Amino acid sequence: MTTVRTETAAVTTEAMRAALPDLELDDSPATLEAHRTDRSSMPGSDHPLVVARPDSxxxxxxxxxxxxxxRIPVxxxxxxxxxxxxxxxSDGAILLDLTRMNRxxxxxREDMIAVAQPGVIVSDLAEAAAAEGLFYAPDPASAxxxxxxxTVATNAGGMRCIKYGVTRESVxxxxxxxxxxxIMSTRPRTVKTVGGLDLTGLIVGSEGTLAVVTEVTxxxxAAPGPERGVLGLFPTLTEGLTATNRIASGARTPSRLEFMDGLCLQALRNHLPDADIPAGANAWVLAVTDAHDGAEEDLASYETTLLRAGASSVHRAATAEELEExxxxxxxxxxxxxxxxxxxxxxxxxxxxxxxxxxAARMPGLSERFGVTIALGGHAGDGNLHPIVAFDPSDPGAHARAEEALRTLSRLAQEMGGTMSGEHGVGLEKLPFLDTEMAPEALNxxxxxxxxFDPNGILNPGKKF
Ligand SMILES: Cc1cc2nc3c(=O)[nH]c(=O)nc-3n(C[C@H](O)[C@H](O)[C@H](O)COP(=O)(O)OP(=O)(O)OC[C@H]3O[C@@H](n4cnc5c(N)ncnc54)[C@H](O)[C@@H]3O)c2cc1C
Known part of the structure; x- marks a missing residue:
């Protein structure tokens, strides 16, 4: 049994059980291990106190x-x-598992809203909305x-942000x-209100450090039209990125605007030998429309822009099925x-x-400097890329150099007026970049x-700030 020595007294799971008899608590080693960390490489403490599973x-x-x-961390x-x-x-923490609150x-339809508990899986919410002919826009690949x-606490992104914004825009x-x-509500459910500061916006993306979200409106x-797209292949990466910029800043905002460089295409060809992945291109750009009206004009306009920017070929995904492929x-x-x-x-x-x-032009130089291979792909329409730093694991020190290359990329993005995290969050991993992410006054x-919000610092301590 873990004992947490706090400022006031030694706390044990037994003491918690006595004080909170209705709450499901589990401190079995297997459960604690399963809740130790997420899918990052951050290890997480070996000594949390207990997993708590509230249902309200x-x-x-x-x-x-x-x-x-x-004074127990949560x-x-x-x-x-x-x-x-x-x-x-964290050491001695209560790990607050919200997945039982999943209704x-x-x-x-009338208010065009859904109200759901935090443990609902994102795609289940999207399906419930679709059953009413409505659309929940956020679509992280983990939906x-x-x-x-x-997704509210990390302000998750995804492929549709260029048109519909990140999760914040839908909360x-x-x-x-x-x-x-x-227990507090952040604002009325009306479309508009100017009756206070935007507490909702503040809590979205706060990564569990300001409050625990127990209900989301x-x-x-309205459901969009069927998605269709145009795929352009380019001899150079510069031409491909120029094309994404032109489409993104044009009048016909796509519902997705994705980019991959030649190395990404190479990785896909290696991994999926049976798939039809073009060889010889150094950039791949996909522009998608979901417009009800004017979809044909959108596609024609994307084709023209891709070709004018230097595409060696364009291909239409003319049906939802072709696009899905x-x-x-x-x-x-x-x-x-x-x-x-x-x-x-x-x-x-x-x-x-x-x-x-x-x-992108800096990647070959950085690859050489660190003895790694840097591939670029992602949501170029948002300027949000997920660089892949590939290394040879049989080379001692290569993994460490790849991590150093990633850190350099984060710093480079910041120096160019950007951010070390477009959508995945700060957590523990990006803490070293906070001082260079914003003005000291803003961080303070x-x-x-x-x-x-949290005078005793119990909520997700040591993260985000
Ligand atoms: C295959 C894969 C694809 C992914 N694709 C994307 C993508 O396209 N876009 C993207 O942005 N991310 C993506 N992610 C990252 C991840 O899915 C998101 O960050 C997601 O928002 C995390 O949700 P979760 O339920 O797993 O939260 P967790 O990982 O359990 O927690 C994430 C954060 O939210 C806090 N939190 C959780 N619930 C609450 C609550 N109720 N109240 C307060 N705080 C809370 C936690 O303390 C933590 O700070 C992907 C991950 C994987 C594995």
Missing amino acids: AEQVSALLSYANGH VPQGTLTGVAGAASA ILRVS QIATLGG RSLEVVLADGT VRLL VLSVRRRLQPSAKSLRGGSVEGDIGVPRSTLVDF LQRRIKQL
């Missing part, structure tokens, strides 16, 4: 009130699909495994529990990365689109806001 906001409130009183957790260590266990409470609460209001156990949209190849990029050299690590930088070409203000 009231239970979360009672737990936080208890934890606050005893780490909110969804399904642990995060890739930055944001949900990794979709309401889908309203079938990640929770709504986790109308939140019910949260504050560190002292207070999301904005729904193309997208399914794009989605295999991350699993195929190791096929380049045997080992790989992946980044998540964002730069202003105007600097994408310049950023954020730390003071954290203190206001």
